[in-house]
Amino acid sequence: MEKNIIAINECAKECHMAAVNGGWWHDDNGVKKDRNVGELLCLIHSEISEAMEGARKDLMDTHLKHKTMMEVELADAMIRIFDLAESRGFNLGETIYEKLAYNKTRADHKIENRLKKGGKKF
Secondary structure: OHHHHHHHHHHHHHHHHHHHHOOOOEOOOOOEOOOOHHHHHHHHHHHHHHHHHHHHHOOEOOOOOOOEHHHHHHHHHHHHHHHHHHHOOOOHHHHHHHHHHHHOOOHHHOHHHHHOOOOOOO
16 A cells, blocks of 8 residues: 555655646746646646546547546546645655555445435435
8 A cells, every 4th residue: 555655645746746837827927836726726626627528429539549538637637636745745645554554444335335315326
């Protein structure tokens, strides 16, 4: 698990550095800036919406033509999530595993409770 945590955090660093090097974290004069968290969250959401559209229409991606649009847009969403997480100094790898462990203890995450009347359907 520790190696997975490190790998996730390294991926987050790589995604953030790609965004910084691509100029997304700089103003029009090339000066590094902080970005609006609301804008970044909406950009993540837009990638998820694009994935949904690809799934809804069963489309292939227009850039990575051997991949489905859904797969590529989910990758874009992860890249944006990793960029944001790294910019805020989050230990996303550790937090993912902590959340997975916590979810195992939740009543609403157990099959028998989900199947009950009034249980979560999705």
